[in-house]
Amino acid sequence: MFFFISIAVVYVLYKWLTRNDEFFLKRGIPYEKPLPIVGNLLELVLQRKSFVDVIQRIYVKNKRSKIFGLFSFTQAGYMITDPELIKSVMIRDFDHFVNHDQCFNSIDKMFGKSLFALQNQQWREMRMILSPIFSSANMKIMFDLLSHYADDFLIEFKRKAVGDVDVFDLFSRYTADVTSTAVLGFEGDCVKNDNSEIYKIVKSMKEVFNTFSSMLKFLLFGISSRLYAASGVQLVNKNVIAFLRIVTIDAMRDREQNHISRPDVIQLLLEVRKAKGNRRSQDEEINDDELQNFSAHKEFNVSTNKTTSTLDMTDDDLWVAQTFLLFIAGFHTTTHLLQTLTYELAKNQDVQQELYEEIQDVLVLMCGKPVTFEALHKMKFMDCVISEGLRVYPPAVQVDRFCNKPITLDLGNGKSLHITKGQPIAVPVYSIHHDPEHFPNPEKFDPNRFNDENKSSIVVGSYIPFGIGPRACMGSRFALMKSKLIVFHLLANYKIKMTDTTPKKLTFNPDLSSSVKEKVYLKFVARN
Template identity: 35%
Template sequence: MSFILSVVLIVTVIFALYKYVTRKNNFFLERNVPFLKPVPLFGNQLRGMLRIESGPDMLLNMGSNYRDVPFIGWFDFMNPGLIVQSPEIIKQLCIKDFENFVNHRGFGESEIDELFNNSLFLMKDQRWKDMRATLSPAFTGAKMRMMFDLVKKCAQNMVSYCNEKCVNDNGNMTTEARDLFTRVTTDVIATCAFGLEVDCLRDPKNQIFENSKKILDFESPIFMLKFMAMTVMPKIAKWLEISVTPKATTEFFKNLVSDTISHRRKTNAFRPDVIQLLIQAMDGKLKHEIDKKDDEAGFATIEESEIGKKSGRRDWTDAEIAGQCFIFFLAGYETTATLLNFAAYQLAVDQEIQSKLYEEIQETKNRLDGDSISYEILMKMEYLDAFICECLRMYPPMIAIDRVCSKDTTIDDGKGNSFTIPKGMFVFFNPFAVHYNPKYYPNPAKFDPTRFLGENKKKIEPYTFISFGVGPRACIGSRFALMQAKLILYHILAHFSIHVSQKTVIPLRFSKGVRFEPEGSIIDLKIRN
């Protein structure tokens, strides 16, 4: 009898658990919304977690298989969310109904991730609006000119490093593209964000580079378990004080910012970097400047909204100050390294495009007549801008742009079917569905920079290029990212040609790891004659 009771109890518990983890699985079915069938507990995440399919491939397939479907139901573990694929609905949620979709998702309910939760990226509602308005003047064209020479110095150091490697190997250097660009972009962000001159190319063991690798260690099973816990069981994760960033790393960045600001104030030292701009913002001296030359910043540049242009002064906590430097550092090196990785791969496999880009670089150098490249001249390089834009179209570093609904909002599929996004639901915008739709970009799988040249770029429909996001919450650092990527490419192509190596994977395949990168992006650099 006791055996039967035990079996009944076990079956009852298993059934109860099954009903609990699948209780939301019919959410979209009941509302007549197309959706991807979820796996109990794991939702639509299991194929990615098992590395059966990469995130970009999943989004590409979604855009292809549901091309005429403006929104699709999707499950992040047990939580139903919405994937939006329509430029019209993206415009509605990011512009017209922006007040209902101000915030990003964040990391569950944990409040112990000081750097993340105090950064502009994860701030919410009015607190975010105040901080955006405070920081926006730090990312105008005028401020980019101020930091231009710092970035250029890092690019020149990269050329020197690659030249040393080539000279020691008969004029050739075989390198993993992501590793090379992660190191140089870390150098750039270290000098521009923290005022530190490091050399990650020659000294990858320095503290900045070592700590940067610990911030989001996507390849670590422990990191992924923490992330899953904070997503699936946010209250328990908060109670257990689970944090994605190691405490020692958090303290390192907090102390770095605090010590630097203290030194600047004591010595009245000035340096044209983000720390200096934060000091000005803290003192209420950072103002939004009208830059008449901002229209030269490039097609992909995000124009600041009225929210960002408002002026105001606020009191800062130490954690908030560190948080802004931290997120600038993280976004600046990670996403730009991703962009440069794909750019180098594309140049290696398409020598014709590389020749056109090199030709523009040579023409620019000839006009400079021995002078060094300036911000204004770099921003006027049309083919370089078009090449970068096409990289951003085909390989958007932010593979899914998220928002959280704060008020029930109704959307329409254009065929008379409506769906009310409930308060609290997360929404993802799928850039691959838009960027690879032949309705907006003919022959979308072909890499073609001419889409963004001359009259062609005027034909691109609004809200069909969303690599840096859309609306008031779009990427605040687009100008810096574009300047950094263009300057690094300018310098490397001026001195080296890029080629496929014996280990380059052709055709391009997206890595099934968590990071967005091409599989086997091993390239050869050769010194130009």
């Protein structure tokens, strides 16, 4: 009897785990047959391949269909490969795809309250609240703060730049410090202090998405959200949360009591909290005119007609969550870009030389004065180099949307697909950036793809390093500014070279992130 009961339980469990296996078959969408629990991600779970490699293989096989199915663990989701479909989902029909995957609301209490995970009206309100920090006026103020820090960084770098330099460690320390001072309003000690406690906290933030244990947490959540909740596990560890409470809530309290004001996120959150959530006027949002390089995305109006807030402005966790998101997003994006960009500049000496000559031209125009905000953003080849760096190594290898209102998508050739509420759609950013139909010879690092002569041929929807549409990365311009600033100063003073320990090729870690697997060591030779 026990044997038959066991067989019955196993059968029921199997049927439950494979209940969505014919989801795409019924809709006439190409897909690969999934395995129970892991879906199409077995090689990732076994850490044989990275997420990038898994998606790339399936993308090449199915891209002609414009859309294909992917089983991410137990979740069935659509992958769109056509730029027109991408524009439809991300821009034209945005009201049907306002939100990110709903799992983020439940998989971590802190992350679930961040701008990334907030949904519908609450997302619109928080986006309106945070957007002024990245206005043109505030960016210029932060630029002045970063310029002073860049000078201090070079002094410290001169002492450390001996022999082979681990550029990930170098730039992660730089990024942690500039994010601390310009966004959160406190001085970091990550560059000067090798054993910095702040740096240890920042490294643990980085591990939220790029560890094997994090992948297992997503797997457990995919099997059963109730089981995940009962386990009590969270993505963000307690030490990170405790640190963020200090730099957010305690800092807000200290500023209020001592009448301190700084142009940063903490100040903005304090003002909003004191105003009990009154929305700022639309003219206080970011001014695109001075910041619209090709590597940046277009900013969209996300204003709301609601007069009363749906957010609980007294909830400390709400503000801590925004600090967490801005810190981890700013840290990962800039560190990843600088690590991979300096690697490509070392490999491509001709590109490095051309960028150095542009930097020299700017220094001559400055007549010995520090580079200005305006001068940095007018550097055309610098923007081409940054844009190409973001194409080859996008900081987010995939972006997703979650259908909140049913819609029928036109697939062309008389075909259509009805998307119901609750279904996820993702864009494989890395695969699209490396598609030879969009970017010929895609593995070649060629900044001239983005020069004035060629950039008009780039199809909208085929280049999306920070996402696209109203829900694109809000802090992209800040990430670009601090990246351009440090590249400017480094190349003005050093020539970057490969060494015997520099990897011949970069690959990705076998996890859910876009982090580079290899240690990247480069040599910095002082210029005369």
